[in-house]
Amino acid sequence: MESVAICGSDLHIYKTGLSGGEPLGEPMIPGHEACAIVEGGDTPVPAGTRVAIEPAIPCMRCEFCVRGDHNLCPNHTFLGLPGWPGAMRERMVHPAHLIEPVPDSIPPKVVPLLEPLAIAVHASDLSHARLGQRVAVIGLGVIGLMIVRLMRLMGCRVIACDPVPERAAMAEEFGAERAINATGQDAVEDMLEWTSGRGVDVAIEVAGPNEAVRAATELAAPGARVLVIGIQPDDQIAFRAATARRKGLTIAMLRRSRNTLGRAIELYRTGQVSIDALATHEFPLDRAADAFAQAASYADGGIRTIVHVS
Ligand SMILES: [Zn+2]
Numbered sequence: 001m002e003s004v005a006i007c008g009s010d011l012h013i014y015k016t017g018l019s020g021g022e023p024l025g026e027p028m029i030p031g032h033e034a035c036a037i038v039e040g041g042d043t044p045v046p047a048g049t050r051v052a053i054e055p056a057i058p059c060m061r062c063e064f065c066v067r068g069d070h071n072l073c074p075n076h077t078f079l080g081l082p083g084w085p086g087a088m089r090e091r092m093v094h095p096a097h098l099i100e101p102v103p104d105s106i107p108p109k110v111v112p113l114l115e116p117l118a119i120a121v122h123a124s125d126l127s128h129a130r131l132g133q134r135v136a137v138i139g140l141g142v143i144g145l146m147i148v149r150l151m152r153l154m155g156c157r158v159i160a161c162d163p164v165p166e167r168a169a170m171a172e173e174f175g176a177e178r179a180i181n182a183t184g185q186d187a188v189e190d191m192l193e194w195t196s197g198r199g200v201d202v203a204i205e206v207a208g209p210n211e212a213v214r215a216a217t218e219l220a221a222p223g224a225r226v227l228v229i230g231i232q233p234d235d236q237i238a239f240r241a242a243t244a245r246r247k248g249l250t251i252a253m254l255r256r257s258r259n260t261l262g263r264a265i266e267l268y269r270t271g272q273v274s275i276d277a278l279a280t281h282e283f284p285l286d287r288a289a290d291a292f293a294q295a296a297s298y299a300d301g302g303i304r305t306i307v308h309v310s
């Protein structure tokens with residue numbers, strides 16, 4: 001292993017000791033956004049090749065895997081969740097079909113970010129956005145910022161919001177026409193004004209708190225699509241049913257990535273998506289505890305903290 005990023009889901013376990021609402025029964029190695037060098041094995045990828053890793057390990061046998069919905073496999077395991085030790089270690093064994101060679105142009109500290117980029121690519125597919133449409137992105141962490149860039153690439157006009165000023169500023173660099181440093185009703189009013197009250201064609205929630213999902217339904221134009229990506233801290237989603245019904249909204253939920261890691265790598269390789277600026281902090285493996293503390297504090301404009309394993 002070369003480098004591993006600390007993701008919001010790792011932080012959730014770090015802060016609460018819970019995974020999927022259940023307490024961890026034993027110590028666990030974290031990490032699923034990772035960069036590795038292939039050492040050997042039953043793979044056409046030559047030893048010494050730098051690779052990105054697909055961390056969800058589907059069964060490849062069930063009905064859902066067979067039809068291509070590997071992200072929905074009910075029998076899957078996942079790196080760094082209970083039952084499967086994560087990537088923050090010197091060596092690991094991983095299925096050959098779940099590694100993807102990366103170009104030399106991408107630095108090892110950025111390779112782990114290809115995994116969230118693959119999720120953002122899947123989100124773009126699920127958005128059904130069309131050329132020239134207006135899109136709102138609520139929440140500007142790693143995946144939110146990546147989605148801003150991808151929606152812009154797809155020919156959409158993008159408005160975005162986040163309570164952290166540095167993140168809102170970054171959204172403009174990533175292609176948002178407007179970025180608002182607010183949440184809740186203030187953000188909704190500003191964003192609606194941007195559409196002269198009409199609403200957006202696609203509203204994408206990547207924040208987590210329930211109010212973000214509610215904001216997405218309020219921002220949506222009649223017939224719009226609302227994409228829910230954030231993980232709600234209380235495991236509940238509530239929004240005004242009448243609002244959603246009157247507008248005939250379509251609500252889509254996102255589950256990880258769907259065979260999109262290769263496309264994410266191509267977007268980076270061809271210079272269409274730059275994600276280097278998102279790797280904001282770096283620590284060696286023997287300071288992994290400091291890395292977690294730093295990432296958990298969201299201090300110093302932190303977006304993604306990277307742990308260099310070797
Ligand atoms: Zn992650």
Ligand SMILES: [Zn+2]
Nearest residue numbers: 059062065073
């Ligand atoms: Zn399966």
